[in-house]
Each structure stands twice: as C-alpha cells, then as structure tokens.
Amino acid sequence: MWKEIVSVTPPYQFDRVLERLSLDPLNAVSLEQREVRLPLRNQAKEPSIVTVRAAGTVDAPEFVVSGTDDQELMMEEVKRIFGWKESLQPVLDHFSKTSLSKLFEEHAGTPLVLDFQLYHCLMKCIIHQQLNLSFAFTLTERFVHTFGELKDGVWFYPLPETIAKLDYADLRDLQFSMRKSEYAIDTSRMIAEGILNLDELASLTDEEIMQKLVKIRGIGPWTVQNVLLFGLGRPNLFPMADIGLQNAIKRHFGLTDKPTKDEMLEMSREWQPYLSYASLYLWRSIE
Missing domain, CATH: 1.10.340.30 (Hypothetical protein; domain 2)
Structure with missing residues (x-):
C-alpha cells in the first residue's frame, strides 16, 4: 500500500469535479468524504484501485492519493486525469474578458477531467x-x-x-x-x-x-x-453538433431558438484557444 500527498496550483474546484463524476452511476464517488476511487489498470493490465481524496480547499488544493501497486505509473495517470500539471489561472484570465466571464467566475477552478482510460x-x-x-x-x-x-x-x-x-x-x-x-x-x-x-x-x-x-x-x-x-484532454474542442451545448448557449445568451452553426462559430471565436473549457462550463451551467 502506498500513499502520496499532492499539492495543486490554485484555484481548483474538486467538489465540482466530484459532482460531475457522480452523475455517472458507474463512478465510485463519495461527496461526503470528498473522494473518488478510480478503476485504473497496472502494467499487467490488471484492475488496480487508486483513491483520490481532497484534503484542502479551492485556494489551497491538496490531495491524498493512495493505491496498492505501480505507484509511479498510477500517479502519472491520476495527474493526467485530473489535469494537475496545468494551472487553470491562464484560462480564467482569458475568459474574464469574454462573453462567458460571469460563467467562468461562477465555475472558477473547475478543471477538464478525463475519462479514466x-x-x-x-x-x-x-x-x-x-x-x-x-x-x-x-x-x-x-x-x-x-x-x-x-x-x-x-x-x-x-x-x-x-x-x-x-x-x-x-x-x-x-x-x-x-x-x-x-x-x-x-x-x-x-x-x-x-x-x-x-x-x-x-x-x-x-x-x-x-x-x-x-x-x-x-x-x-x-x-x-x-x-x-x-x-485526450485537448484544450480547444467545441462540438457544435452537441445538443446539450446548443441548449446551454441558448439559455446563457437568452436566445429564442437554438444557435445555428454559423452563430456558434462566430460567438466562439473569442473563446479560443480554450474552447474545451467553454464547452465544459456551458455544459455545467445546465447540469
């Protein structure tokens, strides 16, 4: 059994992460204990559970990560999944000057979390x-x-x-x-x-x-x-055909109808190069 304490660059909203993960009934999430148990696989492709528990705050994020084998491999996977190697501050700074500024202020520090494999x-x-x-x-x-x-x-x-x-x-x-x-x-x-x-x-x-x-x-x-x-966690994706994204834009901007592809293309220009975060925060706004 191994255990590692990890500090992450703030802001980081792990409770928002857990809320979104809890929407999927397959995920082993405890909102009360502020933890998720990840179904990862070791080097031999055998099932290996890694527990990630929040021990800090949004402005001082710290985590206790524990598992049973392949510590180095598992820690790399956890950091990849939760985006711990990148600071969210440049994203927040960028969107503070856009039409999504209020949305990003509300969800500040919510990372792009990846599927486990x-x-x-x-x-x-x-x-x-x-x-x-x-x-x-x-x-x-x-x-x-x-x-x-x-x-x-x-x-x-x-x-x-x-x-x-x-x-x-x-x-x-x-x-x-x-x-x-x-x-x-x-x-x-x-x-x-x-x-x-x-x-x-x-x-x-x-x-x-x-x-x-x-x-x-x-x-x-x-x-x-x-x-x-x-x-893969690519930062500049905007799936315009996604109905949820269309509904979120309609609601956020108070539109009468769902936006057309051309309208979405035009309004999203100022959100580049972080379109993935625009997508995520818009989805969050209707969840």
Missing part, C-alpha cells in the same frame, strides 16, 4: 451516440456490469480483447441497436488486433486523429471531438 472513453462515446443521457448511462452501465469487472465495489470497463470476442447478439441482448453493437465490437476487434493503436493517438494532432478515426465505421466527427476532449 482512452478505450473506456471511446466505448462510452459510441454507446452515447444519439441517445438521451439517462438511457445512455443505463446502456453503458449494462455494458460494464455484463462484461467488465467488479473489484472491492469499483467497476472496471472491459478490455477491448473481451469485447472483441463477443457476438453482436450479446450486445443486442442489452438493448443495443444492431448498428451500435457492430460499432462497439468491430472497433474493439480493430484495437485487439493492433489495427487501431490507441496509445499512439496522444502523439498526433487533433486533425490527424480526426482523419484517422472517422475512417472507422460508426465513428463520426462528434465522437472524435468527445474523444479528443474527454479522452
């Missing part, structure tokens, strides 16, 4: 395509409960090798559509067979990743943008 993120994005959020969470929960692993009360997403061996009927039994079953299993087979190497994506540009992934059946621009945002 890239495969996990990709499967979640495929499952969530064209579904309302409630049923998307239900379907994802069935997927993980049926084919994933449970360890000490924490659910782990299945490995791509596990899903690659399934028949389409196995997912149809969970109420996946036929197409969604094909997309999830066929993509997992590409990963398991080494045709798609998720590890190499981090070294590619946003444009290169888009070109690479949209060639795969069932993966369109919306899915790639969400993978870039929540899988």
Whole structure:
C-alpha cells in the first residue's frame, strides 16, 4: 500500500469535479468524504484501485492519493486525469474578458477531467451516440456490469480483447441497436488486433486523429471531438453538433431558438484557444 500527498496550483474546484463524476452511476464517488476511487489498470493490465481524496480547499488544493501497486505509473495517470500539471489561472484570465466571464467566475477552478482510460472513453462515446443521457448511462452501465469487472465495489470497463470476442447478439441482448453493437465490437476487434493503436493517438494532432478515426465505421466527427476532449484532454474542442451545448448557449445568451452553426462559430471565436473549457462550463451551467 502506498500513499502520496499532492499539492495543486490554485484555484481548483474538486467538489465540482466530484459532482460531475457522480452523475455517472458507474463512478465510485463519495461527496461526503470528498473522494473518488478510480478503476485504473497496472502494467499487467490488471484492475488496480487508486483513491483520490481532497484534503484542502479551492485556494489551497491538496490531495491524498493512495493505491496498492505501480505507484509511479498510477500517479502519472491520476495527474493526467485530473489535469494537475496545468494551472487553470491562464484560462480564467482569458475568459474574464469574454462573453462567458460571469460563467467562468461562477465555475472558477473547475478543471477538464478525463475519462479514466482512452478505450473506456471511446466505448462510452459510441454507446452515447444519439441517445438521451439517462438511457445512455443505463446502456453503458449494462455494458460494464455484463462484461467488465467488479473489484472491492469499483467497476472496471472491459478490455477491448473481451469485447472483441463477443457476438453482436450479446450486445443486442442489452438493448443495443444492431448498428451500435457492430460499432462497439468491430472497433474493439480493430484495437485487439493492433489495427487501431490507441496509445499512439496522444502523439498526433487533433486533425490527424480526426482523419484517422472517422475512417472507422460508426465513428463520426462528434465522437472524435468527445474523444479528443474527454479522452485526450485537448484544450480547444467545441462540438457544435452537441445538443446539450446548443441548449446551454441558448439559455446563457437568452436566445429564442437554438444557435445555428454559423452563430456558434462566430460567438466562439473569442473563446479560443480554450474552447474545451467553454464547452465544459456551458455544459455545467445546465447540469
């Protein structure tokens, strides 16, 4: 068992992080204890739980991180997931002079938190395509409960090798559509067979990743943008086709109708190069 104390550059709103993580029923979150138990995998790809507990405040953020093995690897993953290597102050300074200034003042210090693994993120994005959020969470929960692993009360997403061996009927039994079953299993087979190497994506540009992934059946621009945002933490993503984002902009700016693509493009110009944070804070405003 290992334990490490980590101090992070303020401001950092971990309680807001926990609130958002708690929306997903698969996440092991305790709002009272201000902690989350992360389903990570060690070097041997075996399930390994890492606990992250807040011990500080927004203006003096400090965390107690503990686990059982591969401390160096696990700490790198935790820092990546929670964005602890980057200061949020430049983001706040940038938006203080934009049309989203009040929103960023309200949510100041809320980081962009990543999904726990890239495969996990990709499967979640495929499952969530064209579904309302409630049923998307239900379907994802069935997927993980049926084919994933449970360890000490924490659910782990299945490995791509596990899903690659399934028949389409196995997912149809969970109420996946036929197409969604094909997309999830066929993509997992590409990963398991080494045709798609998720590890190499981090070294590619946003444009290169888009070109690479949209060639795969069932993966369109919306899915790639969400993978870039929540899988890789790229800072300048603005998925304009996202209905939630459209609704948030309509509400924030008091519009009569949802904004058009051209309107979203125009109003978002001043938010660059931090469009991902604009997206996140707008989503938060309607959650």
